Amino acid sequence: xxxxxxxxxxxxxxxxxxxxxxxxxxxxxxxxxxxxxxxxxxxxxxxxxxxxxxxxxxxxxxxxxxxxxxxxxxxxxxxxxxxxxxxxxxxxxxxxxxxxxxxxxxxxxxxxxxxxxxxxxxxxxxxxxxxxxxxxxxxxxxxxxxxxxxxxxxxxxxxxxxxxxxxxxxxxxxxxxxxxxxxxxxxxxxxxxxxxxxxxxxxxxxxxxxxxxxxxxxxxxxxxxxxxxxxxxxxxxxxxxxxxxxxxxxxxxxxxxxxxxxxxxxxxxxxxxxxxxxxxxxxxxxxxxxxxxxxxxxxxxxxxxxxxxxxxxxxxxxxxxxxxxxxxxxxx
Amino acid sequence: xxxxxxxxxxxxxxxxxxxxxxxxxxxxxxxxxxxxxxxxxxxxxxxxxxxxxxxxxxxxxxxxxxxxxxxxxxxxxxxxxxxxxxxxxxxxxxxxxxxxxxxxxxxxxxxxxxxxxxxxxxxxxxxxxxxxxxxxxxxxxxxxxxxxxxxxxxxxxxxxxxxxxxx
Numbered sequence: 074x075x076x077x078x079x080x081x082x083x084x085x086x087x088x089x090x091x092x093x094x095x096x097x098x099x100x101x102x103x104x105x106x107x108x109x110x111x112x113x114x115x116x117x118x119x120x121x122x123x124x125x126x127x128x129x130x131x132x133x134x135x136x137x138x139x140x141x142x143x144x145x146x147x148x149x150x151x152x153x154x155x156x157x158x159x160x161x162x163x164x165x166x167x168x169x170x171x172x173x174x175x176x177x178x179x180x181x182x183x184x185x186x187x188x189x190x191x192x193x194x195x196x197x198x199x200x201x202x203x204x205x206x207x208x209x210x211x212x213x214x215x216x217x218x219x220x221x222x223x224x225x226x227x228x229x230x231x232x233x234x235x236x237x238x239x240x241x242x243x244x245x246x247x248x249x250x251x252x253x254x255x256x257x258x259x260x261x262x263x264x265x266x267x268x269x270x271x272x273x274x275x276x277x278x279x280x281x282x283x284x285x286x287x288x289x290x291x292x293x294x295x296x297x298x299x300x301x302x303x304x305x306x307x308x309x310x311x312x313x314x315x316x317x318x319x320x321x322x323x324x325x326x327x328x329x330x331x332x333x334x335x336x337x338x339x340x341x342x343x344x345x346x347x348x349x350x351x352x353x354x355x356x357x358x359x360x361x362x363x364x365x366x367x368x369x370x371x372x373x374x375x376x377x378x379x380x381x382x383x384x385x386x387x388x389x390x391x392x393x394x395x396x397x398x399x400x401x402x403x404x405x
Numbered sequence: 406x407x408x409x410x411x412x413x414x415x416x417x418x419x420x421x422x423x424x425x426x427x428x429x430x431x432x433x434x435x436x437x438x439x440x441x442x443x444x445x446x447x448x449x450x451x452x453x454x455x456x457x458x459x460x461x462x463x464x465x466x467x468x469x470x471x472x473x474x475x476x477x478x479x480x481x482x483x484x485x486x487x488x489x490x491x492x493x494x495x496x497x498x499x500x501x502x503x504x505x506x507x508x509x510x511x512x513x514x515x516x517x518x519x520x521x522x523x524x525x526x527x528x529x530x531x532x533x534x535x536x537x538x539x540x541x542x543x544x545x546x547x548x549x550x551x552x553x554x555x556x557x558x559x560x561x562x563x564x565x566x567x568x569x570x571x572x
Contacts, residue, residue, distance in 0.1 A: 323524035324533035
């Protein structure tokens with residue numbers, strides 16, 4: 074049995090999802106020879122640390138009742154430097170302006186020779202090359218499937234499952250909130266503003282939806298794909314972005330009458346990175362509705378491969394983190 | 406009927422007049438002249454594409470008259486649009502002059518707006534238009550698209566293009 078000692082940095086929806094999935098999958102992990110021991114859980118107020126393994130059920134209930142998991146006033150970087158473990162699961166909130174705590178956590182993890190699995194797009198959008206170089210120099214594993222498309226495998230699909238194929242382009246719907254808004258606007262023939270309000274009530278859109286509806290979130294995911302799959306060195310500034318705020322129900326209806334839906338499509342190739350609302354034929358593989366994400370990977374040998382799945386949600390996103398964890402330690 | 410005619414002009418002054426005279430004499434309606442100044446044929450002549458509307462019986466007469474004027478007629482064919490593109494425009498489509506947008510495309514001669522649906526839900530609300538553009542060939546369609554992009558940027562319109570078109 075291989076024991077993997079890890080920390081969970083960031084205990085919001087996704088961090089809690091990771092804890093739930095680790096509890097849920099304990100027996101399965103043991104059956105493949107892995108014991109995952111969480112030695113620290115950190116949120117914005119502090120941390121719970123136990124080198125023998127923290128009780129995740131206890132952490133989850135404490136977070137839900139008191140709003141924090143903190144028992145000690147200690148930050149993520151301090152945990153990384155002072156607590157003995159080998160894997161950092163980084164699920165702090167995305168900050169695309171500075172990289173936020175996530176960037177500091179990841180750099181500190183590599184500097185101390187730890188592996189990192191993350192769902193946090195911010196640091197990868199801003200400092201992909203620096204992070205990658207630091208990870209390689211330290212001999213650390215760095216995996217981030219959960220940053221693009223939640224549960225939907227895109228990065229590992231292109232880099233591992235389709236290994237040997239040159240990827241020509243990737244096109245898809247990478248933001249579930251925009252997909253939900255456009256789907257509902259067509260169904261209800263309702264305005265953007267009305268459906269945005271509905272999405273906020275349902276918790277599908279954030280209180281400040283700018284990041285999603287202006288196409289910024291999609292652009293960040295494209296930057297990660299461009300760097301991780303196409304080997305480019307680009308940042309958010311290299312993406313041409315148009316969001317969905319101008320799309321009208323009338324436009325959706327006219328398009329539908331002629332066999333199209335309008336979707337916010339992200340597109341990346343070696344030549345261009347682009348986000349804009351596009352006309353997608355109703356029977357096209359990318360014409361998925363609701364909050365679903367979808368990505369079509371166009372490859373040299375295998376042709377076009379399309380995957381679709383839930384782009385958000387704590388357990389769904391945690392499933393991508395779990396698959397990264399098994400990819401690193403499963404065969405050791 | 407609408408036809409396209411590929412002719413070659415000698416690279417000396419006054420040739421265009423000699424090319425247009427027969428059209429005028431036969432009352433053909435000249436829609437477009439694409440004068441490829443920068444190109445030369447192996448015969449050192451300048452290729453020109455004409456698109457015109459005329460009666461079928463006039464075609465042979467025009468051809469003969471052009472050749473009498475020393476102009477080589479390389480090809481005459483019925484002008485068919487083979488490529489088409491659907492596009493949605495959103496913004497103040499009407500207030501910024503939809504006719505003007507259509508004219509920009511139509512006056513090229515190699516592409517035209519063949520279908521237009523318009524929705525104007527209210528005075529201060531954004532209008533939406535669904536447009537189909539037909540063009541002679543792929544390159545012509547791309548040129549028409551470039552014109553539309555320019556016009557849309559100038560008029561602050563959101564252009565929603567099909568997924569298979571390079572945006």
